[in-house]
Amino acid sequence: MRSLSTLLLLTITSLGFGQDWALINPAYRYNYSDDGTDTISNQIRVMEVDTLGVDSVLYTLNRIAFMCDTCPASLGGLCDGCFMWVDQPQFLRGSALHTPGRWTLTDPDTLVLLVPPVLGQNWVADPTGTVTATVVALEEDIYLGELDSIATITTSAGDTLVLSRSFGLVRMVRSDGTIYAGIGVEGPELGELFPDITDWFNYQPGDVLEYLHFLNGPNNGGTYTLYFWKTKDIFEERIDGESGYTITSTRGHVSPGNPSWEALPPQTIIHTLENGIWNTPLNQFFEHIDLDLYPSRISELQNTGTYFIPRLMRDNDGLLILTTDSIDHPIGALNAISYPSQNISELWPLNGERELLRCKENIGIILQGHTSNFEFSYSSELIGAVIQGDTIGTLTPDEVYFNTLSVSTYSVQRSFRILNTLCDTELMVITDPDVQLEWTIIDLNGRRVSTGMLAHTFNQVEVGSLATGTYVFMASSAQGQWSQRFVVAR
Known part of the structure; x- marks a missing residue:
C-alpha cells in the first residue's frame, strides 16, 4: 500500500506539476458565469496571435461593450452622453504574453503569473513592484468533469485566481467581490458551451x-x-x-x-x-x-x-x-x-x-x-x-x-414535369396542354439566375450557361406556384 501511494504521488507530480501550464489555448474558448448560474456571462477567446520570438507569443483577447447608465461620459470613442463603453477588455485583461515560465496579462493594468506554480512561491506581480502574488494551494481536483491539477494564487491587491493545468482560469475573485467562475471550455467541449x-x-x-x-x-x-x-x-x-x-x-x-x-x-x-x-x-x-x-x-x-x-x-x-x-x-x-x-x-x-x-x-x-x-x-x-x-x-x-388541399397535394398537382433532372445544357420540361407558365431558376442561395416562359407542351430550357450544381426550377400561373429541383452536371 505504501509503494502504491508513493507511485501515485510520483505520477501526479510528473503529470501535473512538471509542465508549463497553458493559461490561454488559442484553440479553446473559455466560458464564465458572473452570477453563480449556468448562464454564460463572459467568453474569453483569442482574436490574434503574434509570435514575438522563438519562445515568446502574444495573444490578443476579445473585447466587449456594455451599457453604463450612471456614467457621465462614454469610453471607447463614442459621444459623451451615450452611456456606453465599447472596446473594453474583460476581467482577464486585454492581452496575454507567454514566455518560458511566465504569463504577463496586460490592459488596463499588468499582472504576472509564474508557471508551473509551486506551493508557497511568492513573486512581484506588477511592473511597479507594489503587488505580490503567492501560490497558497496546489492539489488534484475535478474541474468540468476532468481530474486535473489546480492551483490557487492570491495577490496583495486582493484578487484570487484559481488555475487549471489543462483548462486555464477556473475562477477569479476580484477585490470588489465579483466572481467569474468557469463553467465551460469549447474545444474539448466541456461544461456549458455557447450555442452553435x-x-x-x-x-x-x-x-x-x-x-x-x-x-x-x-x-x-x-x-x-x-x-x-x-x-x-x-x-x-x-x-x-x-x-x-x-x-x-x-x-x-x-x-x-x-x-x-x-x-x-x-x-x-x-x-x-x-x-x-x-x-x-x-x-x-x-x-x-x-x-x-x-x-x-x-x-x-x-x-x-x-x-x-x-x-x-x-x-x-x-x-x-x-x-x-x-x-x-x-x-x-x-x-x-x-x-x-x-x-x-x-x-x-x-x-x-x-x-x-x-x-x-x-x-x-x-x-x-x-x-x-x-x-x-x-x-x-x-x-x-x-x-x-x-x-x-x-x-x-x-x-x-x-384551401382544402394538403401541402403534399399541391406538390403533386404541379402543371409541369422535368424529364431530365440531371442535365448538361438543356432541361426538357413537359406542361399540361394549353397551359402557359412563367418560370424562374434559382440557386440554393435563393438568387434568381434565369427566367422565361413555358409556352408549349414540350419545352427546351437552356441551362448551358449555369455552373455545375443544384438548382430549383419554379413555374407559376394564376392557379399557383410549383417547383422541382434539378442538377447541372458536366
Missing part, C-alpha cells in the same frame, strides 16, 4: 413555423396605414453539406379578408445555413443572420448597418434566448458609417429607431423587426411551431393557408 448556429436553426422535414407580420407607416396622404398578414412554412426536403445545409419549405400566405382570412398561392422557399450564416426569406426585410457571437460583443444586426450588444438569458424551460440591449435601452440601436474600423468612433445612437432580434435555442427567430417614430415599422413574431414533433403555441389549420 445549428443549435438555433436546425430544421428537419416536417417542422413548421408560423409567423404574424405587421407593417405600418406613412402613406402618400400623410396618414398611417397598418398592414398585417400571416405565413406558415412547412419544411420538406433537406440536403446536408460540409459547411451547413439547405432546406426547402412550402409557404402559405394569408391576409385578412371578409369574412375570413384570404389565402394566396403557396410558394416554395429555400433556406440555407452555410459557414455560420442563416439565410431565410422570413419577410421582405431581413434575411441574413450571423450568430458568431459572444456575450457583450458589438455585433451587426442582419446586414442592416445597425449594431447591438447581445445578451443571453434562459426561459422557464431552460432554453437560451438571445436578445439585444438596444430593445430596452433608451438610446436605441447604434448605426455606423463604416465598420469594422480601427476604433468605433463612427457609431452613434439612433434615437427613435430600433432594430429587434430575438432567437430561441432549438426554435430560431421568435421576434424580429424595426421600430421608428417617423418611418415604417415592421415586425415578425412567431405564433406557433412544430419542432421535431413538439408543438409550440397554437397553429392555424393548413386548410386556411392551402
Whole structure:
C-alpha cells in the first residue's frame, strides 16, 4: 500500500506539476458565469496571435461593450452622453504574453503569473513592484468533469485566481467581490458551451413555423396605414453539406379578408445555413443572420448597418434566448458609417429607431423587426411551431393557408414535369396542354439566375450557361406556384 501511494504521488507530480501550464489555448474558448448560474456571462477567446520570438507569443483577447447608465461620459470613442463603453477588455485583461515560465496579462493594468506554480512561491506581480502574488494551494481536483491539477494564487491587491493545468482560469475573485467562475471550455467541449448556429436553426422535414407580420407607416396622404398578414412554412426536403445545409419549405400566405382570412398561392422557399450564416426569406426585410457571437460583443444586426450588444438569458424551460440591449435601452440601436474600423468612433445612437432580434435555442427567430417614430415599422413574431414533433403555441389549420388541399397535394398537382433532372445544357420540361407558365431558376442561395416562359407542351430550357450544381426550377400561373429541383452536371 505504501509503494502504491508513493507511485501515485510520483505520477501526479510528473503529470501535473512538471509542465508549463497553458493559461490561454488559442484553440479553446473559455466560458464564465458572473452570477453563480449556468448562464454564460463572459467568453474569453483569442482574436490574434503574434509570435514575438522563438519562445515568446502574444495573444490578443476579445473585447466587449456594455451599457453604463450612471456614467457621465462614454469610453471607447463614442459621444459623451451615450452611456456606453465599447472596446473594453474583460476581467482577464486585454492581452496575454507567454514566455518560458511566465504569463504577463496586460490592459488596463499588468499582472504576472509564474508557471508551473509551486506551493508557497511568492513573486512581484506588477511592473511597479507594489503587488505580490503567492501560490497558497496546489492539489488534484475535478474541474468540468476532468481530474486535473489546480492551483490557487492570491495577490496583495486582493484578487484570487484559481488555475487549471489543462483548462486555464477556473475562477477569479476580484477585490470588489465579483466572481467569474468557469463553467465551460469549447474545444474539448466541456461544461456549458455557447450555442452553435445549428443549435438555433436546425430544421428537419416536417417542422413548421408560423409567423404574424405587421407593417405600418406613412402613406402618400400623410396618414398611417397598418398592414398585417400571416405565413406558415412547412419544411420538406433537406440536403446536408460540409459547411451547413439547405432546406426547402412550402409557404402559405394569408391576409385578412371578409369574412375570413384570404389565402394566396403557396410558394416554395429555400433556406440555407452555410459557414455560420442563416439565410431565410422570413419577410421582405431581413434575411441574413450571423450568430458568431459572444456575450457583450458589438455585433451587426442582419446586414442592416445597425449594431447591438447581445445578451443571453434562459426561459422557464431552460432554453437560451438571445436578445439585444438596444430593445430596452433608451438610446436605441447604434448605426455606423463604416465598420469594422480601427476604433468605433463612427457609431452613434439612433434615437427613435430600433432594430429587434430575438432567437430561441432549438426554435430560431421568435421576434424580429424595426421600430421608428417617423418611418415604417415592421415586425415578425412567431405564433406557433412544430419542432421535431413538439408543438409550440397554437397553429392555424393548413386548410386556411392551402384551401382544402394538403401541402403534399399541391406538390403533386404541379402543371409541369422535368424529364431530365440531371442535365448538361438543356432541361426538357413537359406542361399540361394549353397551359402557359412563367418560370424562374434559382440557386440554393435563393438568387434568381434565369427566367422565361413555358409556352408549349414540350419545352427546351437552356441551362448551358449555369455552373455545375443544384438548382430549383419554379413555374407559376394564376392557379399557383410549383417547383422541382434539378442538377447541372458536366
